[in-house]
Amino acid sequence: MGNILEIKNLVVNFYTYEGVVKALNDVSFSVDHGSTFGLVGESGCGKSVTARAIMRIIQEPGRIESGQVILYPETVDGNGSVDLLKQSEAYMEDLRGNQISMIFQEPNAALNPIMSIGDQVAESFLFHQKQILCETILSELSDGQHRPSKAVLMCLKTIYGKAADDGDSFFFKLLGSVPFLRNWDRRLKSVAIRRAVSLIGKLGIPQPERIVNLYPHNLSGGMKQRIVIAIGLASNPLLLIADEATSNLDVTIQAQILELLKILKKDGISSILLITHDLGVVAETCDRVGVMYAGNICEIADVREVFEAPLHPYTRALLKSVPKINQDDRLASIPGNVPNLVNPPSGCRFHPRCMAALPICRHEAPALVNAHGRHLVACHNSSVA
Amino acid sequence: MATFIVRRLLLMGLVLFGVSVLMFCILLTFSPERRAAAFVTSPQQARDIPKIIIQYGLDQPVYIQYYRWVKEISAGNFGYSTVAVSPVSEAFMRYLPITIEMNLFSTPLIIIIGIWLGTQAGIHKDKAIDQVTRIFAIIGWSLPTFLFALLLLMIFYGLFKLFPPGVLSNSVEMFIMNNPEQFIRYTGMYVVDGILNGRLDISLDALRHLVLPVVTQVTVVIAILVRVMRSSMIEEMSKDYIITARAKGADRKTTCFKHARKNALLPAVTVAGWLVALSIEGSVTVEVIFNRPGMGQWLVQSATQLDIPVILSVCMFLGLIYVTTNLIIDVLYAYIDPRIQLS
Numbered sequence: 115m116g117n118i119l120e121i122k123n124l125v126v127n128f129y130t131y132e133g134v135v136k137a138l139n140d141v142s143f144s145v146d147h148g149s150t151f152g153l154v155g156e157s158g159c160g161k162s163v164t165a166r167a168i169m170r171i172i173q174e175p176g177r178i179e180s181g182q183v184i185l186y187p188e189t190v191d192g193n194g195s196v197d198l199l200k201q202s203e204a205y206m207e208d209l210r211g212n213q214i215s216m217i218f219q220e221p222n223a224a225l226n227p228i229m230s231i232g233d234q235v236a237e238s239f240l241f242h243q244k245q246i247l248c249e250t251i252l253s254e255l256s257d258g259q260h261r262p263s264k265a266v267l268m269c270l271k272t273i274y275g276k277a278a279d280d281g282d283s284f285f286f287k288l289l290g291s292v293p294f295l296r297n298w299d300r301r302l303k304s305v306a307i308r309r310a311v312s313l314i315g316k317l318g319i320p321q322p323e324r325i326v327n328l329y330p331h332n333l334s335g336g337m338k339q340r341i342v343i344a345i346g347l348a349s350n351p352l353l354l355i356a357d358e359a360t361s362n363l364d365v366t367i368q369a370q371i372l373e374l375l376k377i378l379k380k381d382g383i384s385s386i387l388l389i390t391h392d393l394g395v396v397a398e399t400c401d402r403v404g405v406m407y408a409g410n411i412c413e414i415a416d417v418r419e420v421f422e423a424p425l426h427p428y429t430r431a432l433l434k435s436v437p438k439i440n441q442d443d444r445l446a447s448i449p450g451n452v453p454n455l456v457n458p459p460s461g462c463r464f465h466p467r468c469m470a471a472l473p474i475c476r477h478e479a480p481a482l483v484n485a486h487g488r489h490l491v492a493c494h495n496s497s498v499a
Numbered sequence: 500m501a502t503f504i505v506r507r508l509l510l511m512g513l514v515l516f517g518v519s520v521l522m523f524c525i526l527l528t529f530s531p532e533r534r535a536a537a538f539v540t541s542p543q544q545a546r547d548i549p550k551i552i553i554q555y556g557l558d559q560p561v562y563i564q565y566y567r568w569v570k571e572i573s574a575g576n577f578g579y580s581t582v583a584v585s586p587v588s589e590a591f592m593r594y595l596p597i598t599i600e601m602n603l604f605s606t607p608l609i610i611i612i613g614i615w616l617g618t619q620a621g622i623h624k625d626k627a628i629d630q631v632t633r634i635f636a637i638i639g640w641s642l643p644t645f646l647f648a649l650l651l652l653m654i655f656y657g658l659f660k661l662f663p664p665g666v667l668s669n670s671v672e673m674f675i676m677n678n679p680e681q682f683i684r685y686t687g688m689y690v691v692d693g694i695l696n697g698r699l700d701i702s703l704d705a706l707r708h709l710v711l712p713v714v715t716q717v718t719v720v721i722a723i724l725v726r727v728m729r730s731s732m733i734e735e736m737s738k739d740y741i742i743t744a745r746a747k748g749a750d751r752k753t754t755c756f757k758h759a760r761k762n763a764l765l766p767a768v769t770v771a772g773w774l775v776a777l778s779i780e781g782s783v784t785v786e787v788i789f790n791r792p793g794m795g796q797w798l799v800q801s802a803t804q805l806d807i808p809v810i811l812s813v814c815m816f817l818g819l820i821y822v823t824t825n826l827i828i829d830v831l832y833a834y835i836d837p838r839i840q841l842s
């Protein structure tokens with residue numbers, strides 16, 4: 115199985131007034147084609163920053179300092195790789211929401227409050243599928259019932275034909291800045307809305323024709339999250355990044371959304387990068403897991419390995435802290451606090467809280483090495499089980 | 500929507516009633532003699548003051564005087580202005596266009612420039628344009644209107660002889676006075692009338708006199724709008740839905756203008772409306788300094804000479820403008836923000 119995404123030595127800093135937040139410190143992992151990769155860790159450990167770094171949408175004052183984000187878009191055997199960090203912004207705009215898309219933690223904040231649902235979903239189509247929309251219009255113009263006059267038809271055909279060839283050309287930029295004429299794309303919008311309706315319908319939202327005219331505040335959290343998913347799925351991405359997509363929803367809705375993601379993965383999206391702090395979700399949905407702590411990857415392994423034979427002390431502590439239903443003893447929590455990333459602990463960032471720390475851990479950061487099979491771990495003392 | 504309008508109209512009536520009662524009570528703290536003296540134009544007439552008091556009922560209880568005033572106003576009789584030497588309603592029609600004309604220029608400029616500058620400053624936070632608008636805003640906001648206006652006058656009239664005070668040049672004014680049939684005053688606004696009469700030179704002359712007052716009005720008020728728009732823009736740009744838009748593949752222009760700016764406008768609309776009202780009231784200072792015979796100047800003269808009918812009517816008018824602006828803001832707000840339902 116080849117990779118779809120490979121992240122190598124990613125370093126991200128935030129230049130804040132309090133100092134430089136070293137949010138990602140040499141993060142590497144890869145996501146297999148057709149798999150679900152789970153990224154787990156306490157909140158603040160850098161999961162969202164990783165996701166945003168992949169798409170290069172880190173907000174001010176963050177900066178990607180070094181590393182590689184390699185996408186293998188072409189085939190399963192990994193021909194044709196692109197380092198996303200080296201691409202132009204225009205390339206990234208084309209890629210975002212198209213090859214890689216993302217769904218978010220907080221459905222209440224993830225949608226524009228004053229834009230209709232239909233418009234927000236339709237935007238995805240307008241950004242990435244102009245050609246297909248134009249072709250739809252052309253075919254409708256040819257065999258539509260309400261035919262405009264011949265001259266108008268000719269005109270429209272030329273415009274949409276041209277747009278289907280190259281919708282981003284100078285001609286359309288010019289057209290877009292002239293009042294009245296800029297309404298040429300109104301037809302495009304209505305076709306895009308029609309596609310939005312059918313997409314929303316497919317995601318199990320009742321009355322999609324009505325929903326597209328509503329605004330986010332009219333919908334429940336679960337519904338909003340479905341809309342966010344619809345936006346993510348609009349262009350059949352190769353990779354879907356779900357950043358805590360279910361964390362803020364109640365348990366039943368959470369289960370529904372996870373189920374939806376499973377179904378979608380079966381017949382559509384190739385791979386999912388699932389970010390969560392919930393190990394239960396990981397156990398249920400992921401093939402492989404990466405555990406993060408304070409901007410570092412501690413351990414990467416197949417899901418069963420992580421749960422049955424964890425190697426890293428942090429992973430073990432994390433597993434102990436998960437409440438189990440048929441278990442009445444207290445929740446074991448990890449002693450100590452999540453470190454401040456402006457002045458992270460030297461050496462292994464986990465050492466102040468680690469039960470298995472060795473003297474070397476204080477001044478030397480452990481490298482991520484292959485322990486056995488495809489089980490990677492970054493710890494000086496990982497043999498202690 | 501209809502119930503909303505009805506309710507707002509009722510509220511408007513209530514506010515105006517409040518304003519009138521307040522103004523009336525303040526004015527009645529002057530003794531009947533002082534108020535009667537306003538009608539006196541020569542020393543000989545001073546003897547008639549007791550007669551005037553009785554004639555106009557100036558010593559009667561407040562509510563009777565108020566009732567009489569309301570009755571007169573409802574009949575369309577706003578009284579006589581001793582300052583303007585004509586009935587208030589007539590003087591009103593003469594002064595109002597001057598003030599409206601000035602504000603017709605400054606209001607759109609405040610809104611357009613304020614929102615544009617604020618947006619740019621927000622997008623380019625801490626860059627050159629942000630710093631420049633910050634300095635500009637501090638100057639505009641910290642200098643009192645009269646001082647700023649005087650400075651402008653000193654530089655652009657005193658030094659460069661570019662933009663004179665007044666409404667029209669003397670020669671143009673003489674021409675209009677002597678040839679009323681050649682220059683018909685359709686609107687009372689010289690720029691507009693110049694165009695309607697086919698006299699672009701007169702329009703230009705009027706425009707030249709408008710430059711400094713309008714610049715003053717815009718500069719002293721715009722700072723707040725720029726700052727509000729800027730911080731609102733910065734806040735919106737950091738919100739999650741902007742990340743969603745970018746993750747969708749939106750380019751910078753789309754995220755800034757289609758997503759962030761429309762949201763950022765919401766707080767700015769409130770401030771803009773309030774500033775426009777403030778700026779219209781600020782016409783008082785501007786008109787006095789630039790010697791423009793509009794409502795503001797008239798109000799100041801009436802206040803110093805205790806021309807009570809004028810003070811009452813003009814204050815009512817300003818109150819009306821204030822509540823109307825508020826109404827417009829609310830409607831606009833509901834238009835932009837689907838979360839707000841007018842009912």
Ligand SMILES: Nc1ncnc2c1ncn2[C@@H]1O[C@H](COP(=O)(O)OP(=O)(O)O)[C@@H](O)[C@H]1O
Nearest residue numbers: 128130135137157158159160161162163174455
């Ligand atoms: N805009 C920002 N400014 C400063 N620091 C940030 C910013 N965004 C994230 N960080 C820092 O990056 C670290 C990782 O954050 P994040 O990836 O959001 O955590 P999580 O794993 O909960 O998603 C945090 O310690 C946080 O302090």
Ligand code: SF4
Nearest residue numbers: 462465468475493494
């Ligand atoms: S490297 Fe040392 S401190 Fe870090 S997790 Fe391993 S044992 Fe603990």
Ligand SMILES: [Mg+2]
Nearest residue numbers: 161162219358
């Ligand atoms: Mg997060």
